[in-house]
Amino acid sequence: MSDQYQNITWDNSNVYADFDDPRLNTDLENLEREILTFSSEAAKFEEAIGCPESEMTNWIEPARKLTRMSLDISENIQLISAYASFKTSVEADHKKAKEISSKTQRIWSDLAKAQTPLDLFILRSSDSFFNEFINDDRVAETKFMWVHSRKENDFLLSTREEVLATGLSVDGLHAWGKLYNEIAGNMAVEVDGEKMGLAQASSILRGPDRVARKNAWVGINNAWTTHQDSAAAVLNAINGWRNEINKTRSSKRELHYLDKACHQSRITRKTLSAMMDTAYDTRSVGQRALKGMAKKIGVDKLGPWDILAPCPAKGSDSAPISFPDAIELIAKAFDKFSPDMGEFARMMAEKRWIDSLPTPKRSPGAYCGGFGKLREPRVFMTYTGTMGNVLTLAHELGHAYHNWVMKDLPLTATRYSMTLAETASIFAETLVRDAILSECQTDEEKLNILWQDAESAGALLINIPARYEFEKMLVEERFKRNVPADDLKTLMNDAWAKWYEETLVEYDPMFWASKLHFSISSIGFYNYPYLFGYLFSLGIYAQKDKYGEKFPELYKNILRDTGTMTAEDLIKKHLDQDIESPDFWKDSISIVESSITKFEGLIR
Numbered sequence: 340m341s342d343q344y345q346n347i348t349w350d351n352s353n354v355y356a357d358f359d360d361p362r363l364n365t366d367l368e369n370l371e372r373e374i375l376t377f378s379s380e381a382a383k384f385e386e387a388i389g390c391p392e393s394e395m396t397n398w399i400e401p402a403r404k405l406t407r408m409s410l411d412i413s414e415n416i417q418l419i420s421a422y423a424s425f426k427t428s429v430e431a432d433h434k435k436a437k438e439i440s441s442k443t444q445r446i447w448s449d450l451a452k453a454q455t456p457l458d459l460f461i462l463r464s465s466d467s468f469f470n471e472f473i474n475d476d477r478v479a480e481t482k483f484m485w486v487h488s489r490k491e492n493d494f495l496l497s498t499r500e501e502v503l504a505t506g507l508s509v510d511g512l513h514a515w516g517k518l519y520n521e522i523a524g525n526m527a528v529e530v531d532g533e534k535m536g537l538a539q540a541s542s543i544l545r546g547p548d549r550v551a552r553k554n555a556w557v558g559i560n561n562a563w564t565t566h567q568d569s570a571a572a573v574l575n576a577i578n579g580w581r582n583e584i585n586k587t588r589s590s591k592r593e594l595h596y597l598d599k600a601c602h603q604s605r606i607t608r609k610t611l612s613a614m615m616d617t618a619y620d621t622r623s624v625g626q627r628a629l630k631g632m633a634k635k636i637g638v639d640k641l642g643p644w645d646i647l648a649p650c651p652a653k654g655s656d657s658a659p660i661s662f663p664d665a666i667e668l669i670a671k672a673f674d675k676f677s678p679d680m681g682e683f684a685r686m687m688a689e690k691r692w693i694d695s696l697p698t699p700k701r702s703p704g705a706y707c708g709g710f711g712k713l714r715e716p717r718v719f720m721t722y723t724g725t726m727g728n729v730l731t732l733a734h735e736l737g738h739a740y741h742n743w744v745m746k747d748l749p750l751t752a753t754r755y756s757m758t759l760a761e762t763a764s765i766f767a768e769t770l771v772r773d774a775i776l777s778e779c780q781t782d783e784e785k786l787n788i789l790w791q792d793a794e795s796a797g798a799l800l801i802n803i804p805a806r807y808e809f810e811k812m813l814v815e816e817r818f819k820r821n822v823p824a825d826d827l828k829t830l831m832n833d834a835w836a837k838w839y840e841e842t843l844v845e846y847d848p849m850f851w852a853s854k855l856h857f858s859i860s861s862i863g864f865y866n867y868p869y870l871f872g873y874l875f876s877l878g879i880y881a882q883k884d885k886y887g888e889k890f891p892e893l894y895k896n897i898l899r900d901t902g903t904m905t906a907e908d909l910i911k912k913h914l915d916q917d918i919e920s921p922d923f924w925k926d927s928i929s930i931v932e933s934s935i936t937k938f939e940g941l942i943r
Contacts, residue, residue, distance in 0.1 A: 347662050348429070349717055350691035354422050354710060358435040366419060367439075370446055373412050378453035381405055385456040385498050388463060395468045398460070405457055407477040412450060414712040414750060419443050421710055421717075428719050431524025431700040444517075448509040455501045462489055480749030483903040491602060494588035504584060515576040516860025522566050523855060524702055530558040537562070538703040538721050544647045545727050549636070556644035556847075563852040567824040570852035574827065577860055578817040596814050600864035605756040605905045606871070609919045614871060617924040618804050622838060624932045625800030628793035629842045631939050635790075643847040646797055649725055650790035652783045659724020662695065663688070669733045672774030673740075673767070677891040683743055684736050687718065692739075695722035695732070704855065705731050707738030707764075711753075714746040730768050730791055737767025744895050745902065755901035757865070759909065761872020762879065763898055768795070769880050782941050789938040796931050799873040801838045806866040809834035809851060814863075827851045874927035875906070875918070881930055882914060 355363050380401070387398050420443035426436035461472065462485070469489075473482045496504065528540035531554050540562075543555035563570060585594045601608050633641045636651055660668070666688045674681030687693055692715060705720035716739035722728050741763035745753040772788055779785040812830045816822050822830070828848035835846035851857055856865045879897065883890045897913050910916050916923055 347693065347696045347722060348691065349425065349694040349719075351422060351425060351710075351717075354418065354713070358426070358433075358439065363419065363422075363439070366415065367442065367446075370412065370415055370419075371449075373408075374446065374449050374453060377405065377408055377412065377450070381453050381455075381457045383456075384460040388456065388460050388498065392465060392468070395464065396471075399468070399472050402457065402461060402472055403475050403478050406461075406481065409450065409454055409457070410481070410751065416443055416446055416450065418710050418712045420447070421708055425694070425708065425717060425719070427524070428702045428706075429694055429696075429698055429700075431521075431702060444513065445509060448506060451505045452502045455505060456498050459495060459498050459501060461485060462492055462495060480751040484751055484754070487602075487605065487905075491594075493591040494594045496588060500587075508580075512577060512580045513860045515573045515580075516858055519570065519573045519855065519858035520702070522569060524700065526562050526566070528555075528558045528562045530555050536699050536701060538701040539697060539699070541703045542697070542721055542723050544644060545649060545723075545725055547649050547651065549645065549648070552644040552648060553642060556642075559853055560847075560849040563849050567849070567852060570858070571822070571824040571827055573858050574813065574851065575817065575821050577858065578814055578863075579821070581863055582814065582818055596863065597811075600867075603756065603862060604758040604864075604868055604871070606758055607905075607907060607919060610907060611867070613919055613921045614874065614924050615804065615807065615867070617921045617928065618800060618870060618874075619838075621925070621928045621932075622801065622804075622840075624928060624935055625796045625838075626840065626842045627939065628796040628935050629801065629839070631935070631942050632790070632793055632797070633842075635786075635942050638844075640842060640844045642844050643850075646802070646843075647727065647794065649727060650787045652786045652790070660726065660729055661724065662722055665722070665724075665729045665732055668729060668775070669736060669767075669771055672733070672771040675774055676770050677894075680740055680891075683740050687716070687736060687739060692716060693718040693720075693732075695720045697721050697723060705735050707735045707742070709739070709742055711750055714742075716742045726787060726791060727794070730771060733767045733771040734764040737764035740767065741898050741901070744898050748899065748902065752902045756906070757862070757868035758871040758875070758906055759901040761868050762876045762901070765873050765876040766880055766894070769876065786938070786941040789934060789941060792931075792934040793938045795873070796935055799870050800928070800931065801842075803866050803870045803873075805834045805838040806854070806856065807864065807870075808837055810857065810864055810866065813851075813857075824852075871906075874924055875910075877927040877930045878910075878916070878918075878923055879914070881926070 384398070384402070387395075419439065423436045423439035423443060426433050427440060430436070461469065464472070469485065473479060473485065495501070523537055526537045527534045528537055530540055530543065531551070537559065540555050540559050544552050546552060581596065585596060585599060588594045597608060597611065601611055629641055629646070632645070632648070633639065636645060636648065638645075666684060670681040670684040673684050694717070701721060702719075705718075707716055707718050709716040718732070718735040718739055720728070720731055720735060722732065738760065741760065742753065772791055776785060776788045779788060809831050812834065813822065813827070816826070816830065828851070831851045832846045832848050835843070835850075839846065859865050879894065886893055893913060897909065900909055900912070904912070907918055910918050918924075
């Protein structure tokens, strides 16, 4: 591998020197002692739940004190948990990191169980008590969180049941998600007789050689087929668990799985329906993108191994873009929008808060994480020098910038939903695409960039909705029975058929296994927020000419409010628009269609 890719690894030594750092064990021991103290005090709130209003004032100060203590403990757990998680991302079989990760997961569970009586007391308290409780600097940052959570009071279980559900989830629900990660992280994929990790094989799907892409796709599917029964068990267990919990919580009124997902995403069902219905009605836009890609590649229809292919236009097969050049390219694009955003991208590289060096035991995919207590973001991806890699890097740096502009806010006020998280990432991608496109001198150069737009349209207007369709069918089917691997393949094919229709030579029946998003235990319906963020960010981006030089500050203010507002309230406050209306989503898709029309015009 070229020297230009060396040392693109993150530096977390300011947190702990390594996994033998004595401070790490000391901090873990301190956490366990603090949770014992917290647990003893929080347990007293079980007797306070439902007490007469006249007695509730006696509990205000203890509730504030313990809420603040919980917030501080959470910051410290997250610091250690992230340190271990980042290590297993780059080295899936690192023994000590896995041990620490398991230990922090148990500590999280211990805290959640201990906190349950306190949480239920606050959630079930009267409005007058709650308003007095929250009017204190120590806990004021949690107001939106509590107000939003209190909307689901009808679905609360008894204190004992809530504690039991939380405790059982560690070795139940979340153990299945952990199993999936173990399988994926240690999977050996055979491609053309060579064995490699899943992340390395997945990177070939973005390469220029169509035969190599198909061989990698076949290799990945063969590898997952070997583990299909385990992967099916993971999906069935996670979704069976969620269905049972939702059913148990539905004693007063039904807790529908989409209501649960929307509450987590801080949107309404009406907003979700408006977006998905509009996407389906305009699916031809994404399909046109895929057809244009097929024409340029020189085939009648794309295969599933082609949907991430790089542009085959002249100049697209040039030397890989070095990582330093990618950072500067992104930073200059950010500069044009806001100089502080460009400086931020450079800082991320200079401080080595990015890890992108391909390694054998590396996790697939890309993400932005961070150390909340330190207000330091981190970016993880596998960088091999393609333009697609550059845009992925821009995407993750967009997430990181989102966290950075909120770094002075109370930590609880920075916890935004996935729907709003994707706004900043896709906005950043769009900035980079537009900046590069504006400097293109030839049609070939323009096509290379518009190809990325087309690829995104195919992924976000077609693939993401197909994932949503699959998840809905899976949840519905899981109510009735355990769904075996062969039937999961059928459900996936049906979902792809609804959205891709005739644009592919075949569908990807193993996608339910190979896409890790379906097996994330902490959140269901992980995928539609990407479509939301894509269209939502385009809707915001389209306002830049209207607001002119005031727009960068407006954009930052939107990002800063994402932790304390629903998506509907956010866009109403800052742009005076209604996202429960199909019109908002139609306007966003029209921006995509305009780009696809330009793309089609350049295909020879």
